[in-house]
Amino acid sequence: LPTATMAVFLARLRAPTARAARSFGAAAASTTAPVSTLKFQVSSEHQALAKGKGPLALYEQLVGQGQLREDAEQRRVLEYLNAVFYGAPKRTARGLYLYGSVGCGKTMSMDLFFDSIKDIAGLRVVRKHFHDFLHDVQVDLHRLKNTEGPAPGHPVERVGQRIASSTDVLCFDEFAVTTIQDCVLLMPLFSVLFQQGVTVVATSNRAPEDLYSDGLNRHLYLPPFLNTLHQNCKVINVKSSTDYRAMQHENSADAGVYCWPPDASFIDRWFHETTGGRGGQRDRVDISYGRSLDVPQLSSCRRIARFSFGDLCKQHLSADDYSKLCRHFHTILLEDVPKLSVDEHNEARRFTTLIDNCYEHHVRLICSMAGSPEEILSGLSGLRDMSLSEVGGGIAGCGDGDTSPSSSGVLQAIERIKSSMAERKAATEQGCAPALGAPSENTMDSHYAIDVLGAEVKRAREN
Numbered sequence: 021l022p023t024a025t026m027a028v029f030l031a032r033l034r035a036p037t038a039r040a041a042r043s044f045g046a047a048a049a050s051t052t053a054p055v056s057t058l059k060f061q062v063s064s065e066h067q068a069l070a071k072g073k074g075p076l077a078l079y080e081q082l083v084g085q086g087q088l089r090e091d092a093e094q095r096r097v098l099e100y101l102n103a104v105f106y107g108a109p110k111r112t113a114r115g116l117y118l119y120g121s122v123g124c125g126k127t128m129s130m131d132l133f134f135d136s137i138k139d140i141a142g143l144r145v146v147r148k149h150f151h152d153f154l155h156d157v158q159v160d161l162h163r164l165k166n167t168e169g170p171a172p173g174h175p176v177e178r179v180g181q182r183i184a185s186s187t188d189v190l191c192f193d194e195f196a197v198t199t200i201q202d203c204v205l206l207m208p209l210f211s212v213l214f215q216q217g218v219t220v221v222a223t224s225n226r227a228p229e230d231l232y233s234d235g236l237n238r239h240l241y242l243p244p245f246l247n248t249l250h251q252n253c254k255v256i257n258v259k260s261s262t263d264y265r266a267m268q269h270e271n272s273a274d275a276g277v278y279c280w281p282p283d284a285s286f287i288d289r290w291f292h293e294t295t296g297g298r299g300g301q302r303d304r305v306d307i308s309y310g311r312s313l314d315v316p317q318l319s320s321c322r323r324i325a326r327f328s329f330g331d332l333c334k335q336h337l338s339a340d341d342y343s344k345l346c347r348h349f350h351t352i353l354l355e356d357v358p359k360l361s362v363d364e365h366n367e368a369r370r371f372t373t374l375i376d377n378c379y380e381h382h383v384r385l386i387c388s389m390a391g392s393p394e395e396i397l398s399g400l401s402g403l404r405d406m407s408l409s410e411v412g413g414g415i416a417g418c419g420d421g422d423t424s425p426s427s428s429g430v431l432q433a434i435e436r437i438k439s440s441m442a443e444r445k446a447a448t449e450q451g452c453a454p455a456l457g458a459p460s461e462n463t464m465d466s467h468y469a470i471d472v473l474g475a476e477v478k479r480a481r482e483n
């Protein structure tokens with residue numbers, strides 16, 4: 021759990037919970053979940069200006085009206101995006117890969133670009149969260165296999181051709197590589213997209229060279245993709261020193277609809293408020309891949325749901341399941357969130373993935389917790405800054421460790437980490453800390469690593 025992950029988690033917990041305090045009369049009457057995933061939206065009047073003059077002119081107008089604050093770094097980024105805006109219709113634009121710290125304005129800048137270019141005649145523009153995009157690719161691959169059978173060409177390249185045939189500009193938010201499956205897809209997929217002239221604009225919390233760090237077989241699959249990315253996209257580090265997300269939270273009178281210690285009456289009161297006093301009952305809702313999930317209390321409009329932490333984070337749910345829930349509900353009430361320990365690393369990953377999806381889909385979140393937001397993940401702080409070389413020489417790659425909460429370390433053996441942490445602590449207390457990368461008696465050998473991977477594959481197939 022990198023140090024930056026905590027900052028992202030806190031920002032994203034506060035963002036959807038802040039929304040919960042606003043306009044609940046409308047929420048109770050609403051029967052549809054939010055559709056747009058834009059983080060920054062502008063009026064139709066502003067969109068008309070942007071369509072004609074580009075994202076930089078839109079930014080300058082918003083600054084002039086006091087809706088945005090002048091930021092030299094954001095202006096620099098928008099100058100590049102302006103060039104893409106004018107080059108895309110001529111098919112001469114080079115893409116952009118924007119990366120930087122949390123709250124520096126990456127996504128806002130891309131959304132201004134998207135608002136400017138989306139309605140230009142003759143251009144087909146798509147904006148997606150990168151995880152959703154990869155999920156759609158996997159679904160398309162599954163459909164090809166089951167409905168069309170063998171055909172000329174690599175399946176991933178065929179999917180890339182289909183995407184390119186209906187898309188001119190692709191905007192990705194939260195570009196992150198978290199599994200070996202995703203890593204293997206990148207090169208054949210993006211090679212086709214770039215060859216077909218698709219312009220890619222992406223945001224990420226990490227530089228391209230830091231994607232999928234310590235990942236399984238990273239050295240085989242990622243370098244070719246990085247070469248292709250640099251050839252087709254300009255990489256820009258957004259260095260704004262201001263965390264606008266934190267500033268927005270601090271200046272919001274209603275930011276943060278959560279309480280601690282746990283209080284059932286707090287959730288009762290908010291459920292009554294959000295549903296307009298109409299109550300609710302136990303029911304089931306569909307999640308991904310034909311499965312369903314029990315909902316302890318579902319509103320009569322079926323758009324407001326109440327769960328316990330165990331309901332959502334102690335079951336075998338994935339990012340796809342949380343995405344499905346967040347597309348269905350506009351408000352989620354979550355109670356009894358505990359202070360999580362190292363032993364509950366799976367629950368912590370599911371919880372941060374839930375927060376990530378609530379943030380992405382604009383879902384209002386109301387929480388009852390065992391401690392403050394800062395305390396919820398503090399029990400896992402010992403895992404920060406732990407590299408594979410310290411816990412076993414990098415034999416079994418762990419996944420991304422990305423600053424995006426949706427990243428995962430499927431192959432990271434938690435007992436192995438705990439043992440290494442204990443050894444380091446004991447050595448430090450004795451004044452003889454072990455050398456970085458020194459082997460541990462608990463280090464898995466390659467045969468055991470293969471057994472772990474085989475067990476994971478078997479479990480995935482069975483479930």
